Amino acid sequence: MCGICCVVTWCTERAIYDFFNKDILCHLRRRGPDSSKQLIKTASDLPYKCLFSGHVLHLRGLITPQPLKDASDNIFLWNGEIFNGVHVGDLENDTEVMFHHLALCSSEADILSLFSSLRGPWSFIYYQASQHSLWFGRDYFGRRSLLWQFGNEADSGFCLTSVSVYSKSGNEWQEVPASGIFKIDLKACATTKSLSLTLFPWKYSCTEKAVEPIFSNVLDHVSKDLPNHILLVMNESKLCLRAPVIPLNKTIAEASDGCRSTNVSNNIHKVSVESLQGFLAEECKKKLVHQFIDVLSEAVKRRVLSLFRDEDQETRAIPSMSNRKAHVAVLFSGGIDSMVIAALADKHVPLGEPIDLLNVAFMIKEHIKQKGTTKKHTDQEVQLDLLCQESCKDLDAKAGAHLSCFDVPDRITGRVGLKELEAINPSRTWNFVEINVTLEELKKMRLQCINHLVYPLDTVLDDSIGCAIWFASRGEGFISNQGELKPYKSPAKVVLTGIGADEQLAGYSRHRVCFKKYGLEGLNKELEMELDRISSRNLGRDDRIIGDHGKEARFPFLDEEVVSFLNSLPISEKADLTLPRGIGEKLILRLAAKELGLAASTVLPKRAVQFGSRIAKLESKSEKASDTCSRLKSFSVDKL
Template sequence: MCGICCVVSLSVQHTTGGFFKDDLLCNLRRRGPNSSQHLIKTVSDLSYQCLFSGHILHLRGLMTPQPLTDIDNSVFLWNGEVFNGIHVGTAENDTEVMFHHLSSCSSETDILSLFSSVQGPWSFIYYQASRHYLWFGRDYFGRRSLLWQFNNELDRALCLSSVSALSESDNQWQEVPASGVYKIDLKACAISESLVLTFYPWKYQSRENAIEETFLSGLDQISKDLPAYVSLTMSESKLSLITPVVPLNRTVPETSVDSHCRNITNSTVTVEDLHRFLAEEHKKKLVQQLIDVLSEAVKRRVLYLFRDTGQLTGEIPSMPTKKAHVAILFSGGIDSMLIATLADRHIPSEEPIDLLNVAFMIKEQTIQSKQKKQHELHSCQECCKKLDTTIVDNFSCFNVPDRITGRAGLEELETINPSRTWNFVEINVTLEELKRMRQQRIRHLVYPLDTVLDDSIGCAVWFASRGEGFITTQGDVKPYKSSAKVVLTGIGADEQLAGYSRHRVCFKKYGLEGLNKELGMELARISSRNLGRDDRIIGDHGKEARFPFLDEDVVSFLNSLPVSEKADLTLPRGIGEKLLLRLAAKELGLTASTILPKRAMQFGSRIAKMENSKEKASDKCSRLQSVSVD
């Protein structure tokens, strides 16, 4: 994982340094703490200049500083992971492999074919020196952040960067849309003194006639957010990338699907209800297919990293244990529990796994009432019976819903594999620290997103992925800081398996056809709503976010199924949403966590209750827009 940046000026009179400020450099270095390098390319006869800046977080193969250059003077910046599609040897670095392939490309078609083949998250910047082309873009889901900023005052300058610095000028940063990849002909732009972007959209291979429709809708959407002096066009050959996943199956059964659990009510949901579904041979086969494809996705994400096996944890001198290389954003809910269970299959048995559980301080006046209503936090009595005895009195003001379910989830994992060291990291955040770190760090990372929901999720994920908290070992509570460079997150499960409350609302109003439309929209907008933001947030700690539920093979498998096989929203909360996932968890030996209802992170961690509980999620957040007086 890296911080990458490129500044282009179509005039050698205005240097790229005017764009490359110290605060931007600082933000990039936090993402890539292991190596930082810069390279400037000036083409005087064509009057353009490019600055390339690469900042490396070393995760696999040999340490490979960026920018990379070749004998043709081409330049490559890569922030990604090749998990499949292109062979990368165990000891190889995927940046070098990708650059080698790019240097061998002889046409635009070859370049587009290469990026169509890559499975895994990526953003890139590639200067093709022989043709004066600058290529850049993000993967289909937008799992890696890339922003752009245009500046007409500096002769149509452009800055591309993994992360921004807050700008007080009119030249605002925007996320590069993950709708395709882009090319700038620097020679042509320098001659014409205009900035033209050529757009190559994603399209499904099986829908040859859909390219015009795909392009036109994407072109209009992107163009409306660009400055007037920047134009977007399609290549004359109408080339495109091939979407790495199959189209969504929108089949709706002619008759209602029979269920063995039609008599379930909200008060009677039990783990046994899932067992009855698994008695169906067809359903059991689908569950096993999901387990297989998701297990392989987790395997790729926990093994493709450098392990310095000789080192011990340095955080707690009194605990001479091996250090964790993988952490999981962990609430004890079905998504994080399933990821943890599958990670346990593939991570070396002697290596700990960090379970990062964040909680925001409950207001004093609400603690007593919360304790009286503790049973309302859970849908199953089985879970509650375990939890009363595990609450740490010293931290009672942090006993938020996700802390309670997280502890219960830890017990389940310890039952499945008692020999594994599971570091349940209790990350406790006060209002004072929240305000301080939002001002110093978080608001810069959430930007250019700006809603109350972005603030809540951004802050929760930032503190969780920082990994600073406490662990309890043999009854002793000790400070702990996670050493893991890889952070697994469950994002993508709700979007594909109808996990959100809005999916139930949609289903009640419009049935399965409406639900299909909603789920199709979820993945289409996940890059702009979630993934760029989360990549910037987690990357700020010199860590890499990895998303097993958004593995291309996982998405293709789920897309191939009709929605009626993935969820049954006629059933109550805690079983109907993400039904297929719950059945997989039950098959893997999980118990009470399999029937926990979906609870959004902002509510489970209680950050949504800390400052202004009357706000709407879609409101612009004034706390993100505030400017420090320091």
Template sequence: MCGICCVVSLSVQHTVGGFFKDDLLCNLRRRGPNSSQHLIKTVSDLSYQCLFSGHILHLRGLMTPQPLTDIDNNVFLWNGEVFNGIHIGTVENDTQVMFHHLSSCSSESDILSLFSSVQGPWSFIYYQASRHYLWFGRDYFGRRSLLWQFNNELDRALCLSSVSALSDSDNQWQEVPASGIYKIDLKACAISESLVLILYPWKYHSRENAIEETFLSGLDQISKDLPAYVSLTMSESKLSLITPVVPLNRTVPETSVDSHCPNITNSLVTVEDLHGFLAEEHKKKLVHQLIDVLSEAVKRRVLYLFRDTDELTGEILSISTKKAHVAILFSGGIDSMLIATLADRHIPSEEPIDLLNVAFMIKEQTKQSKQKKQHELHSCQECFKKLDTTLVDNLSRFNVPDRITGRAGLEELETINPSRTWNFVEINVTLEELKRMRQQRISHLVYPLDTVLDDSIGCAVWFASRGEGFITTQGDVKPYKSSAKVVLTGIGADEQLAGYSRHRVCFRKYGLDGLNKELGMELARISSRNLGRDDRIIGDHGKEARFPFLDEDVVSFLNSLPVSEKADLTLPRGIGEKLLLRLAAKELGLTASAILPKRAMQFGTRIAKMENSSEKASDKCSRLQSVSVD
């Protein structure tokens, strides 16, 4: 994972470094703490100059400082992971492999073919010196952040960066839309003194009886938000990238499918209710297909990282076995439990796994409510009986729903593999610390998103991924800071398997056809609603976010199934939504967590109740606005 940045100026009269502020450099270095380098390219005869800045978090292969250059003066910045599609040797660095492939491309179609082949998250910037082209873009789902900012005052400059910085001008940062990859002909732009962005969009591969679909979501809106001297056009060659996933199966059964558990009611949902579904051969086959493809996705994400291995034998050195290399954003819910269970299959048995569980302080409670919360605390974690009364009372202020289900989930995991060291990291956040860190760090990472929901999730994920809290071992509470550089998150499960409450509302109003439309929209907008923000938030700690549910093979498998195979929203909460995932959890040996109803992070961690509980999620957040960068 890296922090990458490129500044382009269509003039050589002023140094391009003037656009590269200290606070931007600081924010980029936090993402890439292992190496920082800069390179300036000035083409005097064509009157343009470029600054390239690369900041590396070393995760795989040999350390490879960026920006990379070659004998042809090409320049490459890469913030990504190649998990499949292009061969990467066990000791190779994917940045070097990608640059080698790019340098060998002789045409635009070669470049598009290369990026169509890559499976994994990425954003990149590539200067093709021979043609004076600047290429850049994000992967199909937008799993890596890339922002752009235009500055007409500084000789019509463009800045591309993984993360933004405070600005005292009117120039807004915006997320580069994950609609395809972009090209700028710097030679032509320098002559015309204007910026023209050429888009090569994602398209589904045409095949018999399939409709070719172009993802140009929000293209008109993008153009409208650009300055007058910047234009966005489609490639005249009509070339495009091929999407790495299959189209969504929108098939709807002609007749309603009878539930295998017709007697389930909201008050009677149990783990045993899942048995009826697993008794059907077809359903059980789908469950095992999901387990296989998701297990492989998790495997790629927990093994593709540097573990201090012996370069000759490949054996893991003993020193690395005492610390965690992988952490999981962990609520004890179905998504994080399934990821933890599958990670346990592939991470070396002697290596701990960090379970990051965040809680925001509960407001003062009534005596009756306080007694109830203390009872829940004691019943969820036996070891707390050994703690002194004052500590228990203090900890009960953080006994939010996600803490309770997290502890219960820990017990399930310890039952499945008691020999594994599971570090359940309790991360407790007070109102004072929330306000302080929002102003110091979080606000500019959430930006350019600005809603109450973005603030809640952004803050919760920032504190969770920082990994600073305490762990309890045999009754002893001690401070703990996660050493893991890789953070697994369950985002993408709800979007594909109808996990949100809005999916039930949609299903009640419009049936399966409406639900299909809603699910199709979920993945189309996940880059702009979630992933860029989460990448910036987690990356701020020098850690890399990895998303198993958004692995291309997982998405293709789920997209290939009709919605009726993935969820049954005629069934109550805790079983009907994400039904296929719940069956997989049951098959893997999980128990109570398999039937936990979906609970949004902002409510499970109680951040939504901390400051202004009357706000709506879609409202603009005044707390972000007061320290925003515009």
């Protein structure tokens, strides 16, 4: 994880700092606390000037300060992880590996081939000195944030950065679309005094005849949000990047090759763990579930082992497990997504190393309970609360009893989930971190920094999710030590999150609505759209939020091999929305959880973090999720 920034101007050095101010620098340093460096590049014969700023969170190999510069004057900023596609040795740093490969590229096609081969999240900025070219972009899913801002005039410059601050100047920041890689010919721009972006888009195939209209659609999509004086063009050679995943299988079929799950599903009336067993009795279904477990397990393995661990911690004899340091944390609600991620992490994290389970709760305000919600929403919440209480009836209620105002639904299901994980592996130290947030602290931290991180997104939903993830990933709370709650701050630099499961496996309530209206064909279209827009709706925001703590977000469900595996299956193998909530959505994941030895969590219905953590009720606002959030429009520029 790194904070990267580049400012390009055709004017004076003063113009650079019109874009790059001390507040942006502060946010970048929080992302990369282990090294900060800046470099200014001027062209001797051309009137452009570039500032490169790199801030490194050390996770792999030897610490490598950025920006990197080579003998040919090429400059590189990298915010990413290479998990596959390009070899990175155990002791190597992937920033250096990528820069080395880029220096060997002799053509645009070579650069595109290199980025097409990568597997893992990334954003980058690369100055190619010989061509006076600036390349930049985000990975296929947009798992790493990159924003851009353009000056009022074509010759007034622009800025690229991992994170920004709210601008009152009218020059708004926008997320760089994860539609491909962009290139700017700085020499041509300096000559013509106009700014032109060249796009190299992602495509499943770059050889089909249908490429031309597809290119046109991508151009229209990206250019609609650009200022009028910024020109966006397709590269003349019609080159593109090969998508790292296969297209979605839109086949409409009840089940594959003799699997007749429908007979089982027709007999399911009660949501229970036992009701999943009938599916697993079918050999073909069980085989498919184990294939899914294998590919998801490999994705988790790559994400928990690709990080630096203290050498002395691996070799010394430690008298007490409690002295060990956690390197991996999970955003943990006790729901199906986080439970499966935690169970798989347990298979690969060294046994003597704790795993931190980060569980966030916002203070319950009894006097506003049930207000500002429709009867439909209230009924849904009551149903889920009853299910949580049923699941928790055997729990020891003494732990945390004095903090009952934080016993929100996600705290309750989280404790149940902890018991399940302890049953699967009692030898593991599971640090269940109870993160409790008051209204006063929420307002303070939103004003101080969270709203800048959510920006340029601005809805009520972005506010709720952004605040919940910020407090959770900060990892400051309490853990139980022999029945007593003690203060604890998670030292883990890697934070695993379950995002991507709902989008691929029909986990949201809107998917049921879509299925009822338009059937499986409509559901397929909805799921295809979910991944297409996940970069702009979720991932840039979550990367900025989690990165603010000097931690790196990693997304196992969005591993390229996991996505390709799920894309290869017809929808009927992944979900069955004719079944009740808690069974039908994310069915293949629930079956995988059952095979991993999980229990009550396998049939918990989806509960969004804003409801499970109770942040949505804390400020008692009668708002729609899509409304612009006024609380995000009040900004403080105080130092962090």
